[in-house]
Amino acid sequence: MSRLLVGGSADMAYDNNNIFAKILRGEAPAFKVFEDDHTLAFMDVMPQIAGHTLVIPKFAAVDLHELPVVSLAQTMATVQRVSGAVKQAFSAPGIMIAQLNGPAAGQTVFHLHFHIMPRYEGLEMGMHAREMADFAVLNEHAERIREQLAQSATG
Numbered sequence: 001m002s003r004l005l006v007g008g009s010a011d012m013a014y015d016n017n018n019i020f021a022k023i024l025r026g027e028a029p030a031f032k033v034f035e036d037d038h039t040l041a042f043m044d045v046m047p048q049i050a051g052h053t054l055v056i057p058k059f060a061a062v063d064l065h066e067l068p069v070v071s072l073a074q075t076m077a078t079v080q081r082v083s084g085a086v087k088q089a090f091s092a093p094g095i096m097i098a099q100l101n102g103p104a105a106g107q108t109v110f111h112l113h114f115h116i117m118p119r120y121e122g123l124e125m126g127m128h129a130r131e132m133a134d135f136a137v138l139n140e141h142a143e144r145i146r147e148q149l150a151q152s153a154t155g
């Protein structure tokens, strides 16, 4: 994974042993839905709502301020693509994209990531990073999103 400091920087050093770095190296499991040369998308293991998906760059950035703009563009392209698939897969009238920078903002994993969360009128989300989901359910949700991505690639 490359690392290059750009205009801004986070208040902490990048830790190569954070859980998302381990997922990128294949040292920790993940329910992957999409991967290309620059990005990876996988299910959030403690989803705030069904379909909660994360997109990360394959670049060692703690937060938004550390990511070169080219990588940011590549990451946002994946966010847009996966968001569309999540919207279809979960028949979501709304999609919320969230991204937290620093502990004071609630960031708990210090490798930059974007949250993609389906939203529905009157349906509240669960608490942030609280309860582990059933892996069989997560796997089924990942499959639904992968199917939508495959359809949009061929359609």
Ligand code: AMP
Pocket (backbone or CB within 6 Å): 019, 028, 030, 043, 044, 045, 046, 047, 054, 099, 100, 106, 107, 108, 109, 110, 128, 129, 130
């Ligand atoms: P944040 O608090 O914005 O840093 O978000 C970190 C997110 O990562 C939380 O929503 C967690 O549920 C999620 N998370 C933590 N560990 C894992 C993991 N091993 N696989 C997938 N998601 C994870």
